[in-house]
Amino acid sequence: EKLIASIKNKKNKQEAWFMLGESYFKNGQARDAALRFNDFLESKPKENLPYALMRMGDCFKQLGDEETAKIYYQELIQKHGSTDEAKQAKDKLSKL
Numbered sequence: 001e002k003l004i005a006s007i008k009n010k011k012n013k014q015e016a017w018f019m020l021g022e023s024y025f026k027n028g029q030a031r032d033a034a035l036r037f038n039d040f041l042e043s044k045p046k047e048n049l050p051y052a053l054m055r056m057g058d059c060f061k062q063l064g065d066e067e068t069a070k071i072y073y074q075e076l077i078q079k080h081g082s083t084d085e086a087k088q089a090k091d092k093l094s095k096l
Contacts, residue, residue, distance in 0.1 A: 013019045022055070
């Protein structure tokens with residue numbers, strides 16, 4: 001994370017936050033993943049936004065906070081309804 005703080009290029013920094021979030025998620029560290037994906041989302045990215053919203057929902061679902069997970073899934077569906085991630089979010093919402 002110290003390395004990410006030293007990155008000056010906004011797009012490279014966004015990509016680093018995204019990759020770190022995904023790494024934490026795949027290692028079962030949902031809390032850390034949510035924090036990094038939040039950093040990514042706060043940087044106002046233009047790429048990977050639907051995926052990051054889906055991952056935020058997944059993180060909160062894993063943490064046992066289904067209400068917050070629903071909020072992220074619903075936001076994804078509302079803002080990016082034609083994406084594959086939105087289709088996945090609809091399926092995940094139906095199971096909560």
